[in-house]
Amino acid sequence: MTLPLTFLVAVFCVSGILFICAKLFLQFDERAEQWPLFWATCLSLSLLIPLSGLLLLMMPEWVPTPAFEILSLHEPLQSLGLIAGTELTAVKNDSLLTLANANKLLVTLYFIGASLNIVTLLRGRYRIHRLISVAEPLGAWCEDDVLLTSLTGSPFAWTPFGQPKHSRIVIPEAYSRQMSRDSLSDILIHERTHIARRDDEFGLILRIILCVCWVSPFAHWMFGRWSQSTEIQCDMAVTANRDPRMRKTYADTLLQAIHIMAGRVRQYPAASFSTHRIRNEKMRIIHIMKGTRPAFKRRRDKVGLALVASTLSVVGMMSVSATARANNKSPQPIRVAEGPPAKLPAAISPAFSAIVTGRLTSRFGPVADPFKDGATRNHFGVDIAAPTGTPIYAPANGVIVAATDVYDGKPAYGNVVVLQTEGGVLTVFAHLDGFTVSSGQTVTKGTQIATVGSSGKSTGPHVHIETHQNGTRIDPMGVWTIARNKR
Known part of the structure; x- marks a missing residue:
């Protein structure tokens, strides 16, 4: 909404x-x-x-x-x-x-x-x-x-x-x-x-x-x-x-x-x-x-x-805000492209293409809050740091649900691409420098969909990756292969 x-x-x-x-x-x-x-x-x-x-x-x-x-x-x-x-x-x-x-x-x-x-x-x-x-x-x-x-x-x-x-x-x-x-x-x-x-x-x-x-x-x-x-x-x-x-x-x-x-x-x-x-x-x-x-x-x-x-x-202020947040957490209807459906993988496998080459800076789960000294928060994705402009690839065949500069009414995400793949999976790529796809477009694994950036509320160039399966946030590292440079 x-x-x-x-x-x-x-x-x-x-x-x-x-x-x-x-x-x-x-x-x-x-x-x-x-x-x-x-x-x-x-x-x-x-x-x-x-x-x-x-x-x-x-x-x-x-x-x-x-x-x-x-x-x-x-x-x-x-x-x-x-x-x-x-x-x-x-x-x-x-x-x-x-x-x-x-x-x-x-x-x-x-x-x-x-x-x-x-x-x-x-x-x-x-x-x-x-x-x-x-x-x-x-x-x-x-x-x-x-x-x-x-x-x-x-x-x-x-x-x-x-x-x-x-x-x-x-x-x-x-x-x-x-x-x-x-x-x-x-x-x-x-x-x-x-x-x-x-x-x-x-x-x-x-x-x-x-x-x-x-x-x-x-x-x-x-x-x-x-x-x-x-x-x-x-x-x-x-x-x-x-x-x-x-x-x-x-x-x-x-x-x-x-x-x-x-x-x-x-x-x-x-x-x-x-x-x-x-x-x-x-x-x-x-x-x-x-x-x-x-x-x-x-x-x-x-x-x-x-x-x-x-x-x-x-x-009332707390109620309105909590109601709106609860509604925003609800997955929205997914756009399906017209015409013959794309041949998508039958099941999730960690053998899909790597998403980005970079360095893991923040894992899924409780992490230190970069905006509040000494505080912790739940991190619902993973962060991969890389130079601005580093290509980001689709990890599997799917349909682009959204490619926007304001995702879900939250400008803090910056530029965002959302990919729908088989098995009830949505993957969100946030803080992008830009994207090379549009809503409703069908892509295959390995297709470049965006580039690393620092848009929205960010501490530096990186890509924030979230994965939702059947409306539940899960650890992207357990679903996708994410290539990383050795430290």
Whole structure:
């Protein structure tokens, strides 16, 4: 599975798990419904955890311990059909091409969707900027940052990113004609609360996250909850310490705003006072009439949320990375050339042609880590050092599965050639200077396929040779004859 597809699956799964956790927490304490920081954290983690997991995956020196591998979701996702299976299977060129094209299509559609969402967001911000540039001051009874226009159907607060002192409040002309000054004053208090809380700036960041995570319906749900909770918080600022009659007056103002908004369809990516979402407005009115007080305002609540979010981030990052690594270890379908099959050896024999002339520098199994002093690591192949450009030969008849500069999404391997031979055997040749074959090509033993190099993460010119039989890494020295210079 490519990294973009791994990212998409991770975003969907992480946001889904966060959705379930949020729902459970709401059952435990329904006040979280009006806590914007809670929903902003959930939405941010939907992107932060997959990105951090993939960054951890791309660190060659990090190897997950068995404890981390327990966090892997490889088996559950495989059972759901979201990732590839583990069996080594042979497929025809057209089947493999169809699978590759489907993956490319999904990734392409994702990037197109993300691009369209970002363009839509930028166009909306640009429309707001133009709207504000032609709007006029509301009147002498309010401050200069309050503007009047006929180009919008609902009041909203707008803040240039990082410049709260240059914030503006936009009021539709219909409001100035149909509402009393007291109602307009309540709306201004509501919008100034948005500015004080910097909701427009935080909303822009969350909208960008939503553009990246647009494939997940759970991410859209979290953003909707955040938007609704910010409106409830600002309503609380208006109705704080008011008697029931004054709260009813403010509720009537909101109902009147919904009625005026019904004649407008254009929405701007900003914190609008009223929307077309009747269910959300109904909830706001309920909170207004109840005189709900702000919840989770104490420092210990924020610290607790930060600790939980940090724990989820670390565990989720390890899980995403371990899942991706487990999936990458699974052998991929092998490309079989069209036409008559090549006559391959019936069984593995150490009498095949030598691979390269050089000096053995690292054996299969536990070895000293060349990148960490005093540390050891499992070496899943053998390393043969030789001058750059030394020829590398096919040890047996077979088919070239891959000839690429990025193998299995791991640039640390450098240039790589993968050879498939009889008996369920794959042999990987890594850190090459270059290769003389292409994917799908049939080769015979003794054919030059590549040259020794030092590409990828390497300490010097050599070839790293790995051998996989039926999905298991085995010692190449027990399979192939590798010629070496005497020391």
